[in-house]
Amino acid sequence: MENSIKKNNEKYINPYLGGVLLGIVMLISIFISGRELGISGSVRNTVVETAKVISPKAAENSTYYKKFLKKDTSPMSNWLDYEVLGVFLGGLLSGILFKRIKKPFIEHGKSITAKRRLIYALIGGILFGFGTRLGRGCTSGAALSGASTFSYGGVVVMFVLFGSAFAVAYFFRKLWV
Amino acid sequence: MNRNYYILTAIMLILAIGTVFIHERKYTSELPASELLWDILQPSRFVTTDQVAKRIIEKDPSLLLIDVRPASEYNKFSLPNAVNVPFDSIETATGQQYFGNPGTKVVLFGDDGILANRVWILLRRLDLKNNYVMRGGLNEWIETIIQPKRPKQTDPEISFEQYNFRRAARLYFTGAKVVTGNMKKEKVVFKKRKRAAVAAGGC
Amino acid sequence: MNVHELNPKKTLGVLIVLVIVVIIGFLTMKPSRYDYKLNVNQSIQLLKDTSEINFYPYELVDVLNHKNKNVVLIDLRNKYAFGRGHIPGALSIPSFDLTHKKNLRLLKDYKKNGLTVVLYSNNQLSADGPWFFFRQIGFNNVRVLLGGYNYFLKHKNNLAATRSDNSYIKGIERFNYAKVSKSSDKSFELNQNNKPKPVIFKRRKREAVAAGGC
């Protein structure tokens, strides 16, 4: 038993090593580009792009899309898209390196079925997506990058996000424990 | 517990304590004071009245003349197409729009080089580039371009060439004024430039 | 198994690299011995009031007579020019050396002792930049000699008389620009004969110059 746990554990790198390296990556990102990481902005860009493709007129009239349609000409607005492309590649690399890539599968807690897990994932995704726009960023964009640049809003988002997750964790314990 | 975790904790704590003692640099986009004096001592910012006259005659589109004297003086007389930015308004939004635009060469002038030079120093401190100072200002402008002196016979060839240029320039700036007089002075409108580049971001 | 029982060798290595980078940063950092004391707006305000930034040539009389011992003259020209001639009692600090540690300390001492430092060079313009720089980094005892060394050399023997002269004062119109620029070609022909130019002096009181903001 002890042995198998150890073997399993070694597949992941030491969390502190990951953290220190992640901090250094953020510092390099600031040193080169003056900004840090972010994910949800690129999902927003995708939403804006699809809206443009499906109905360009409606997109132009919508106050929200309009804000981001204008910016598309500047290369900086694509920064996040390229970065997210990198995130995919990096995840893939790590998956290959540590032999974690498998056939498509669904990870779920013991007490729920795969189907329920998917439904919950979808609901969670929708909530999270909605929240990212109100919070001006996700865990990486607002909480991680925001807090590490001492942004007041970023620190608030970090604590409120974890706090609210703790507060409701009890009600969803079946999903995970 | 592994002993190395204590070491890690200690290192991180020491690094963090260190940040308390390092004084924070001010959050400014200004040129560091240590670099300003060096830039002040470089003579490359000075242009002669002849060079300015040549550029005006050639209608160089990248040239922007800025009169740093007070508005009352400017209204009496200024160089053709010059814009008035009194020296005390260079930091205001209206003053800022003229400086640091890529592709324009700003030539500052006043009564003589002194005030324009001081304005240049302040602009350099604000990290705005592509600014020049017309040496001698308007007084020298009058002396050289409007009332050029005939060189002595013993003077080298080049001063005669210069004199000929100045005579032609003089015709342009005094006589030719009648021709261009009914042309409306067009105000150059610049896009407002952000003061310092700040990384765009957000998630 | 708890994470704290693993050996974080790699983490320690990375963190030590980070510490080394920080140490390198400390070692390679150029210490800034001075910083701006006036902001840009304050510097502009300074230019408006010229009463205490200028040092007039006739004020040199007292300095040269040793009547006024509160003034230190600093020659900003290079050592060679200084060797050929300078205002008596002046100290030679070429302008590129002004911010050397030693010189900066000297200037700080002068400031502490309440001495006025007067910078001069060949003309006012060459000393004006360093003067403005020192004002901005907080040396409010620094002034600039109007007219510079060239003017001093010309009027060496009658400095007191320069009180009524204004040819060294900058920031005033020496011509009626608009009128001169409109002059017809005939007047120009006259000028060709090397006749004295009709210089129109705009006499102004000294106070008016100050208000104009040199």
Add this chain to the structure above:
Amino acid sequence: MGPLVLNGFISSNWNLLIAVFIGMAFGFLLESSGFSSSRNIAGVFYGYNFVVIRVFFTAVIVAMVGLLYMGYFGWVNLSQIFILPTFLPSMITGAVIMGVGMIIGGFCPGTSFTAITIGKIDALVFAIGLYIGIFFFAEGYPFLEKFYLSANLGHVTLADVTGISLGWWALIFTVFALASFWITASIEKKVRKRIKDYKF
């Protein structure tokens, strides 16, 4: 000197290539730290796996401390870096919703993307959810605009708001983070004794 792109050391086209590499490093670290498993992420809220807290807080304090040193050495002009603007009401609301979404969905956007790469369907569904959520927000934006833009404090840092210098804030966060590491380690130990069937 830095940021290199803004001060003209690197052209903005290279910036995009660099973005890919930075993203790769980010994705690699997220995946290899174990963020591609929703059970690892959710574990933090049930006390059996604190990997999220560890990676997250370590990254934050390293970046905070490093940023101050870099600013002090003159390597980075701190006035040029992007600081997240603060809109308290909408950000707090957003963070609450995100927290609930994280518990239900088990991912956050970055981790879901890395989880997709190793073949997790639930992560893909979560990402689709993200897309739909943002679409909902965009459609509902006219109703939310006033709330979304209310109480704009601008790009403020903790030092601007509290008046305590950033160095102290970095120290406070570091002490807080280090304390939390040691406390969570002991919590984890106790909780894991109870949950036998979960392989860590």
